[in-house]
Amino acid sequence: MSISHERMNIPETVAIIMDGNGRWAKKQGLPRTAGHKKGADQIRTIALEANRLHIKKLILYAFSTENWKRPEEEISYLCKLPGIFFSRFIKELMEKNIRVTFAGELERFPKDTQKVIRKAVDQTKGNTGLELCIAINYGSRREIILAIQEYTRQVVEQERANDLNEEDFSHYLFVPENVDLLIRTSGEERISNFLLWQIAYAELIFTQTAWPDFDEKALDECIQEYNRRDRRFGAVK
Numbered sequence: 663m664s665i666s667h668e669r670m671n672i673p674e675t676v677a678i679i680m681d682g683n684g685r686w687a688k689k690q691g692l693p694r695t696a697g698h699k700k701g702a703d704q705i706r707t708i709a710l711e712a713n714r715l716h717i718k719k720l721i722l723y724a725f726s727t728e729n730w731k732r733p734e735e736e737i738s739y740l741c742k743l744p745g746i747f748f749s750r751f752i753k754e755l756m757e758k759n760i761r762v763t764f765a766g767e768l769e770r771f772p773k774d775t776q777k778v779i780r781k782a783v784d785q786t787k788g789n790t791g792l793e794l795c796i797a798i799n800y801g802s803r804r805e806i807i808l809a810i811q812e813y814t815r816q817v818v819e820q821e822r823a824n825d826l827n828e829e830d831f832s833h834y835l836f837v838p839e840n841v842d843l844l845i846r847t848s849g850e851e852r853i854s855n856f857l858l859w860q861i862a863y864a865e866l867i868f869t870q871t872a873w874p875d876f877d878e879k880a881l882d883e884c885i886q887e888y889n890r891r892d893r894r895f896g897a898v899k
């Protein structure tokens with residue numbers, strides 16, 4: 663039976679490191695790109711389930727600043743995926759009131775990839791349900807450097823005082839929210855440069871399930887596990 667948001671403590675901000683597409687494909691004797699294709703379908707499935715559960719923001723790690731090290735053919739396929747994804751699902755995202763945003767530097771992608779992403783953001787900007795944030799050409803260290811550069815510029819140009827606090831700093835980042843729950847699929851237990859600042863007090867779940875097999879039930883199980891955790895934030899309960 664599926665879980666309900668009325669009976670559960672639902673995390674506001676959930677982040678997922680969508681890992682294991684390549685290994686999933688290899689296991690079935692398919693090229694890595696087949697894993698990425700199935701992985702893109704799972705984005706739809708998980709976004710709809712997150713929306714149903716009233717999660718406020720879902721941040722999905724789709725492409726890291728380190729993923730440029732991959733073979734050119736794989737990168738070029740990944741650049742085509744946003745176009746394929748949004749042409750198939752934009753109508754459904756509108757119907758379900760889901761708002762698309764992104765985190766990362768789009769400028770390094772081909773012009774048409776940038777265009778489809780910006781168009782999806784623009785088309786869905788009035789939606790008030792789930793915020794589906796795609797982290798693309800995203801690296802947390804890069805995000806922090808960019809934030810420091812912008813803050814420093816504002817101080818030097820006397821647009822603001824040199825009085826930064828933690829809350830202020832978060833607004834210089836691509837993702838200002840604290841993450842409540844971070845999930846990584848496919849067995850690796852590492853963060854790989856994702857949301858280093860934002861996960862300070864996140865609950866971490868590492869699951870063996872590969873991203874192409876990560877379905878509604880798998881997300882529901884993670885929410886149930888989250889409900890069993892005791893979050894203390896450094897205090898005594």
Ligand code: IPE
Pocket residue numbers: 680681682683684685686724725726729740
């Ligand atoms: C995650 O799957 C998707 C991206 C990083 C783009 P991988 O492509 O990393 O799959 P594995 O880890 O090699 O199985």
Ligand code: IPE
Pocket residue numbers: 679680681682723724725726729850852854
């Ligand atoms: C992290 O996965 C990045 C994304 C899921 C987009 P990787 O597969 O690139 O990470 P490592 O290399 O195993 O740490």
Ligand code: MG
Pocket residue numbers: 681682683
């Ligand atoms: Mg991987």
